Amino acid sequence: MTFMNKKFSEKSKRYSYNDCWNYAFQRKKISVEAKRQKEIISICQTIPAEFWLNFSNKILTSTNYRQICQKIQQYQKNTSLAYLNKETYFYNLPFKIEKGVFIPQKDTEILLEKTVELINQYWKKSKRIKILDIGTGCGNLAICLAKISPQWQITAIDISKKALKVAQKNVQLHQAKNVKIKKSNLFHELVKNKKTVNQQQTERYNIIITNPPYISEREYKKLHFSTKQQPKKALVAKNDGYWFYEKIIQQVQQHLTKKFLLIMEVGHQQKEKVLKILIRKLPQAKVKVFLDLAGKERVIAAYKVW
Ligand SMILES: C[S@@+](CC[C@H](N)C(=O)[O-])C[C@H]1O[C@@H](n2cnc3c(N)ncnc32)[C@H](O)[C@@H]1O
Structure with a gap:
């Protein structure tokens, strides 16, 4: 032999x-x-x-x-390593991942960091705050937040059944008991009583965090083959990449408490337009822009904490 x-x-x-x-x-x-x-x-x-x-x-x-x-x-x-290994890392934590589910990106860690910074700055440590994560994907942001404080109650929503299944597995993996996974098309399924449309009762959140799809169809065509292995629905947004910002900002007020933080990842060069939408729709909020490690404007926070 x-x-x-x-x-x-x-x-x-x-x-x-x-x-x-x-x-x-x-x-x-x-x-x-x-x-x-x-x-x-x-x-x-x-x-x-x-x-x-x-x-x-x-x-x-x-x-x-x-x-x-x-x-x-x-x-x-050119298959992504994360899909091959069915595992990826976000904020030094392992997350299960599957083809058809968005792979968390390093750039998004700044969204998490700034969220935690602002919460610590404006909310008391012991406060039981409610957080909504829109477009949770594999649950990376929601689970990281849950691990930072068991006092924070997180609802993580996504439109993709596949993503929700993987997110649920990650909740189990991390024993994140303060994360609830729900299927919802943006805020749509969060309305408690759909029969009384005129008196819709909705859960209100102190914090809304989101990294929505924000790539335009035009940009999508130019993406590298390996990036295109990610689900298109997790990447691309109508209206030249602004559809989700427009929808979320338009509807967000009825889902937020009086004192609130809305924090979003934005694409390269999208800051100006997103700020305009925010100023128009949430004139009472203070806004702040944060850069990522490469010096790009990556995160926009709109908050009212008084
Ligand atoms: C860019 S990924 C972000 C995933 C994860 N939050 C992260 O930051 O790594 C966007 C996510 O939004 C979800 N999504 C797309 N359209 C949606 C909608 N109408 N309602 C809720 N989630 C949606 C996608 O399925 C995808 O998981």
Whole structure:
């Protein structure tokens, strides 16, 4: 039996992926059976270390071997690592992720940070505040907030059933008991009693946080293939990318308490127009713009805290 046969047989479960790849890289004793391995070696060099970390210290079986080969092939076709690994990180926390659900972006961490900063500045620590996360995706923002304070009651909504399913799994993963996951098309399903349309009763929130879709159709066409693997509905907004800001700001007042914070991620160069909508629809609010690490205007907060 050749070395490679031994390596990948189900019986020899002593080998880790690391052993396997070390062997492959060192190119010792490449046997006939290792032809496929040779092909992999040539593409290994183009794959970032992050990919391999996922396999380190695990036992390699022949089934695993086939899986790893498939993953490499998918990777070559530009599939995102998060979708391959079914896991991603946001604010140093792991989140389950699946194809069809938006992958949280590093840039969005500033939205979380500024939300927490403003809450700490204007609300007492012990206060039981109600937060609504619109377009929660895999639940990353809602769950991070929930973990920061068990006093905060978070409702996380999304229109996508797939996203809600993954968000629910993440709630369980993080034991985030103060997060409620709900299906809702923006505020639509949050109205308590739909029969009495004229006297609609709605839950009111102290804080509304959102990272809505904000890419225009025109911009979408120019996006890199790998970004387009994300669900289009999570990225693109009508009205040149402003549809969600217009709808949310138009309807937000009836879902907010007297003292409130509305905080939103905005796209590159969208600040001016979003500010105009805010000033028109929420003239009583103070507004603030925050930059991301790259110095881009990324977050807009509108608040009334007096
Ligand atoms: C850009 S992703 C943000 C995901 C996550 N909050 C984050 O920041 O990483 C936008 C999310 O909005 C959701 N969405 C799109 N249209 C919606 C609607 N009409 N009502 C509620 N959610 C919607 C999408 O399914 C997607 O999960």
